Amino acid sequence: MRPFDLQRPDSLDHAYSLSDGETATLIAGGTNLLDLMKLQVETPERLVAIDRLGMNAIEETADGGVRIGALVTNTATANHDRIRSDYPVLARAILAGATQQLRNRATTGGNLCQRTRCYYFTNIDQPCNKRDPGSGCGAIDGIARLHGVLGTSPHCIATYPGDMAVAMSALDAMVEIEGAGDARRQVPVRDFHRLPGDTPWRDNVLEPGEVITSVILPAPVEGKQIYRKVRERSSYAFALVSVAAVIAMEGETIARADLAFGGLAHKPWHDPRLADLLGGKVPDAALFDRAADLLLEDAQGYGENDFKIPLARRTLAAVLAEATETAI
Incomplete structure (x- = not known):
């Protein structure tokens, strides 16, 4: 792992000012990012830790749904009474992923932003357009057992590895996003992640300086x-x-x-x-x-x-x- 500077902002605005989108990276639980830093897939010069900035509550919404803060841990979400009773598909998906120790650290926002576990992406000696644009996709003619069969492109056949977002997609959840200057928007989970196309290094629709603040589940339905x-x-x-x-x-x-x-x-x-x-x-x-x-x-x-x-x-x-x- 390369040396890096760690900063703890006291607000989201402070976090935005510390992150320039190129040499700095936001970190919450770090269960994916730290692994990639150890492999030198990710080499930020600065980590901006947002794990103490609130956003860790699960709350009722006015229309009977639930808002899950971006820093709520996967364990807290899966064990929450309202999630277990009204959104059991989400609880089951979270419990099907990773280990208890990882779920204790992994966060809602970080889980949505996790990167692929493609063998070529995580090996810096192999070609990967996601890690090194223009180098090629080694998986297409290589080891592709875990790789995609839908929505692939000549530039990338990697898969999104998470479970939580699959359940949130079935539930038609919304991602709340904020940026500098009080900029706010909502994006359906179904539209949050991107297909590789000719820009496979762009995993999702977040723009530089934006951060997930919560996920909103609509009112529960019968079934x-x-x-x-x-x-x-x-x-x-x-x-x-x-x-x-x-x-x-x-x-x-x-x-x-x-x-x-x-x-x-x-x-x-x-x-x-x-x-x-x-x-x-x-x-x-x-x-x-x-x-x-x-x-x-x-x-x-x-x-x-x-x-x-x-x-x-x-x-x-x-x-x-x-x-x-x-x-x-």
């Missing part, structure tokens, strides 16, 4: 909530495929189907067409097949990760069957 994570071992492993689902039935038909997927793309994957396809239909194996066809119509494997395409199909069908109590 069964499921988070299923398929991985190579039972704990502390990134998803090969994950599915977050909020499914409501009305009689024998599907009234609501909000779905998001992890392990398949550079961002949590949400396809609004699935809700339109499933809504108002009687669930059966043929319908689940059509949903998988739609989800995976543009999927592309890269050799080692070809298996993810049929795995995603089976996982989606299993989740839909469980949520609708349908035999397949």
